[in-house]
Amino acid sequence: MVKLKWLGHAGWIVEFSNLKIVIDPFLTGNPKAAMEEKDINNVKYVLVTHSHFDHIGDAYKIARRNKAKIVGMYELTLDAEKNGLAEDDFIGMNKGSLNNLGDISIGLTAAVHSGNESGFVIRGDNKTIYHAGDTALFGDMKYIGELYKPDVALLPTGGFFTMGPEEASIATELLRPKYTIPMHYGTFPPIDSNPEEFKKLAEKYTNVKILKPGDTFTIP
Numbered sequence: 008m009v010k011l012k013w014l015g016h017a018g019w020i021v022e023f024s025n026l027k028i029v030i031d032p033f034l035t036g037n038p039k040a041a042m043e044e045k046d047i048n049n050v051k052y053v054l055v056t057h058s059h060f061d062h063i064g065d066a067y068k069i070a071r072r073n074k075a076k077i078v079g080m081y082e083l084t085l086d087a088e089k090n091g092l093a094e095d096d097f098i099g100m101n102k103g104s105l106n107n108l109g110d111i112s113i114g115l116t117a118a119v120h121s122g123n124e125s126g127f128v129i130r131g132d133n134k135t136i137y138h139a140g141d142t143a144l145f146g147d148m149k150y151i152g153e154l155y156k157p158d159v160a161l162l163p164t165g166g167f168f169t170m171g172p173e174e175a176s177i178a179t180e181l182l183r184p185k186y187t188i189p190m191h192y193g194t195f196p197p198i199d200s201n202p203e204e205f206k207k208l209a210e211k212y213t214n215v216k217i218l219k220p221g222d223t224f225t226i227p
């Protein structure tokens with residue numbers, strides 16, 4: 008059973024049968040954070056989609072305290088020392104393939120944004136999750152869908168810095184995930200889009216699950 012807990016914004020805890028990971032843990036300074044940094048325990052990997060504050064957030068702190076490895080673009084490792092970490096506290100990858108880390112596989116995907124940006128495909132316990140990171144709509148989402156067949160897509164729908172509801176609904180048409188959960192909305196005024204609007208547009212392509220920060224979705 009794979010469980011996804013929304014921490015608010017683009018942050019998630021994903022629980023597989025024998026390990027737990029956290030993605031983009033922006034908790035300190037996040038008005039919608041569902042947890043505090045100090046309460047994130049027993050994570051093996053800390054995944055970071057890009058270097059902006061609302062994604063890297065508490066990642067270094069959580070990694071240091073949990074002795075977890077940070078997974079993301081290779082360039083993140085260049086800041087290791089500055090953040091009290093060693094080079095082997097990182098799994099610095101680049102975009103291109105799904106990589107077997109033992110219990111789970113993780114791959115970086117393209118994202119159209121800035122800040123050494125990426126998305127993630129994560130596969131474990133026979134379930135596949137696509138976390139799009141911060142991105143605009145791009146046509147190659149079609150191949151992410153065809154190749155990895157995501158059970159769940161986590162898509163930004165807030166607009167202003169990323170896709171809004173309309174663009175994200177086209178993303179679901181390309182990706183065809185079984186389930187889609189909107190994220191990266193409602194944290195700050197510029198990204199106050201309505202997830203119901205996304206749901207209305209995307210429902211013909213995917214099952215849309217709207218969560219509140221702190222809610223958990225178990226992949227059926």
Ligand SMILES: [Zn+2]
Pocket residue numbers: 017059061062141168191
């Ligand atoms: Zn962001």
